[in-house]
Amino acid sequence: MSEEFLKVAHAARDAAAELAPLPRAPKDRALRVMADALVAATETIVEANALDVAKARESGTSEAMIDRLRLDAGRIEAIAEAVRQIADLPDPVGEVARGSTLPNGLELRQVRVPLGVIGIIYEGRPNVTVDAAALCLKSGNAVMLRGSSSAYESNTALVKVMQEALEDTEVPSGAVQLVPGLTRDSVKELMRARGLVDVLIPRGGASLINSVVEESTVPVIETGVGNCHVYVDAEADLDLALTILLNAKVQRPSVCNAAETLLVHADVAGTFVPLAMAALAGAGVTVHGDPAFVAQGAVEATDDDYYAEYLSLDIAAKVVGSLDEAVAHIRKYGSAHTEAIVTRSQGAARRFVALVDSAAVAVNASTRFTDGGEFGFGAEIGISTQKLHARGPMGLPELTSTKWIYTGDGHIRS
Amino acid sequence: MSEEFLKVAHAARDAAAELAPLPRAPKDRALRVMADALVAATETIVEANALDVAKARESGTSEAMIDRLRLDAGRIEAIAEAVRQIADLPDPVGEVARGSTLPNGLELRQVRVPLGVIGIIYEGRPNVTVDAAALCLKSGNAVMLRGSSSAYESNTALVKVMQEALEDTEVPSGAVQLVPGLTRDSVKELMRARGLVDVLIPRGGASLINSVVEESTVPVIETGVGNCHVYVDAEADLDLALTILLNAKVQRPSVCNAAETLLVHADVAGTFVPLAMAALAGAGVTVHGDPAFVAQGAVEATDDDYYAEYLSLDIAAKVVGSLDEAVAHIRKYGSAHTEAIVTRSQGAARRFVALVDSAAVAVNASTRFTDGGEFGFGAEIGISTQKLHARGPMGLPELTSTKWIYTGDGHIRS
Known part of the structure; x- marks a missing residue:
């Protein structure tokens, strides 16, 4: 030295x-x-x-x-x-x-x-x-x-x-x-x-x-690497899902608690994918999606898109067959920062919270709330995405x- | 891999x-x-x-x-x-x-x-x-x-x-x-x-x-490296100091919370050093000391002795001019596991506790109590000597x- x-x-x-x-x-x-x-x-x-x-x-x-x-x-x-x-x-x-x-x-x-x-x-x-x-x-x-x-x-x-x-x-x-x-x-x-x-x-x-x-x-x-997911459950209120998705992606895209990936349960994909595509396009967001999203005008997603922390007006998107498939996707591609579930089902919320292994899990709320100021800490030195100490x-x-x-x-x- | x-x-x-x-x-x-x-x-x-x-x-x-x-x-x-x-x-x-x-x-x-x-x-x-x-x-x-x-x-x-x-x-x-x-x-x-x-x-x-x-x-x-100190203050009850010293050193010398170094305030060294030497010798302990201890029959200590975790019937020993000198010695040579002060002075105890930067500080008690079982945890996976997480x-x-x-x-x- x-x-x-x-x-x-x-x-x-x-x-x-x-x-x-x-x-x-x-x-x-x-x-x-x-x-x-x-x-x-x-x-x-x-x-x-x-x-x-x-x-x-x-x-x-x-x-x-x-x-x-x-x-x-x-x-x-x-x-x-x-x-x-x-x-x-x-x-x-x-x-x-x-x-x-x-x-x-x-x-x-x-x-x-x-x-x-x-x-x-x-x-x-x-x-x-x-x-x-x-x-x-x-x-x-x-x-x-x-x-x-x-x-x-x-x-x-x-x-x-x-x-x-x-x-x-x-x-x-x-x-x-x-x-x-x-x-x-x-x-x-x-x-x-x-x-x-x-x-x-x-x-x-x-x-x-x-x-x-x-x-x-x-x-x-x-600290601070955030590939945050919004999962729209089979039993989601779709209006509420749209509101949360847009807020999580668009309100301030350059920060680590912004959403980077949208996962949609197959049961509601038929209705929600076109809704989401229209709303995201309206907000200037480029969607990198699987075939269901590509069929509605998204760019084709690569594996890298699902790993990406865009910090920009881009989002990866995918239809999943079940809540457990959503959790498995998050475990594989996520950065363990914040994941949100939108659902009316108490059981689904409980299961998602139990299985997702991230620093924060949001139920029917935007990922953007993972923040020292919002949590009432008064100040924040960063957001830890590790498990030890903090x-x-x-x-x-x-x-x-x-x-x-x-x-x-x-x-x-x- | x-x-x-x-x-x-x-x-x-x-x-x-x-x-x-x-x-x-x-x-x-x-x-x-x-x-x-x-x-x-x-x-x-x-x-x-x-x-x-x-x-x-x-x-x-x-x-x-x-x-x-x-x-x-x-x-x-x-x-x-x-x-x-x-x-x-x-x-x-x-x-x-x-x-x-x-x-x-x-x-x-x-x-x-x-x-x-x-x-x-x-x-x-x-x-x-x-x-x-x-x-x-x-x-x-x-x-x-x-x-x-x-x-x-x-x-x-x-x-x-x-x-x-x-x-x-x-x-x-x-x-x-x-x-x-x-x-x-x-x-x-x-x-x-x-x-x-x-x-x-x-x-x-x-x-x-x-x-x-x-x-x-x-x-x-x-976990677990312990060069624990017993500091006998100017205002120590010397009988109590002797009891604590012997317990900390001899009761189970092979464990990390056993004492490895004795520090004695100069004001009580004249009385305490001979007392300690006799008691330690009686318990089969070899003392590696500074000139004050050598004068009473100790082996001459090297710098390495003050760094040592003996885990045996050996102890390093030194006379210090003040509580702050004891703290400085502990900071330099210690492993930040457990340090004990023996004193009747509330002010000395308060200062020692505030200045010593170790996992545990004992006041008028043996270092041997730093233990999950003794603390009432029921079980223990180890004793962390680092500051992060635990x-x-x-x-x-x-x-x-x-x-x-x-x-x-x-x-x-x-």
């Missing part, structure tokens, strides 16, 4: 040890100071951001992507406001998860504690830099941020402002660190920093996440571990 | 899908059938075990190790009884961990579900084969067992009996699998079976655990994940 990386990692580790025992009040004060400092530094941040924007434009980046990258006074104010909202959330640290007095009189408590140092590898918008830092600090963790190289100047400026702001607070300024370097090497260093970094959370596309999972010796929480939307408690404490007066084992 | 391995892994995966939605009653029935079958097959099991014992004797294995390996009617009855006790434990699957009705009327539930397929890599006694299988089945998981090659015949016989017993039950017999092959290759296959195996739990020595952590692409739960003794709930379920009547996002 490079000396530069080790310096930053050790600084984060030291800061984590100092930050972990801090109670809520000083952490909230620090977050508010940070928010104010970001607004006060608007000019500096916008200047740094302009360098990234110019570089992106030179390299022929699309205007849509450049817009995602751009920071202005309004956006910085919104970023700062999000930090203030995180300050308002309850502190998960110190929460007693379980507790009892054992038969021998030992008092046993399981208490939430910070994870330590969290590494975040992310693509896209620079607001993630601040959002991730704020969530980690609030939960008592130090953070090592490795953003997109396309936002390097912006991220450097944002981290500098946050670190300087923390210098006047009880939160150690080393708790927010930018991983040095622009190349893939710095990602590799983060992935091999076992013992220095407690957990890595990659946020981005499937290829980023897969490469981190493959190469990392630091424990990883996989599954589904991750709020502040998911950024903690626990510690067992037992107190006696000379208790020994016999 | 070998065809043989894939066949077994797919069988486990299919069984896991079938087992996951089963409620408690059929699982408990299957466990009781399994327990009875083990007792009924005593002769077959003892014969297979005799082959392992003979091979061990040929290769010059110590009598103590051979005794650990040996199975007889009494031990098989005890193994079966442990299975029946696991059947008596509550089922974590289906437990509602959290739940609420969202402002829009969506009913949200977070429910415990099985992890899926659990791989266990373990050394030592063949009773682990049955114990691990029973814990996994009870929590709705399929299990892939990779025991020590020295117990291969015993493990093969035990798994065969369990599989055959399950054939007459509602639990699919494929839910218990022995990883085929005796070489390290079969461990490697298990570690690379991402997507087939949901989690790996290595149980054994530090070198086994480290190699799994380094090489596995399957998520790992580290930390400390792991009972049945630690073998589960969760699933979010939300139910509406046509809810869409606007």
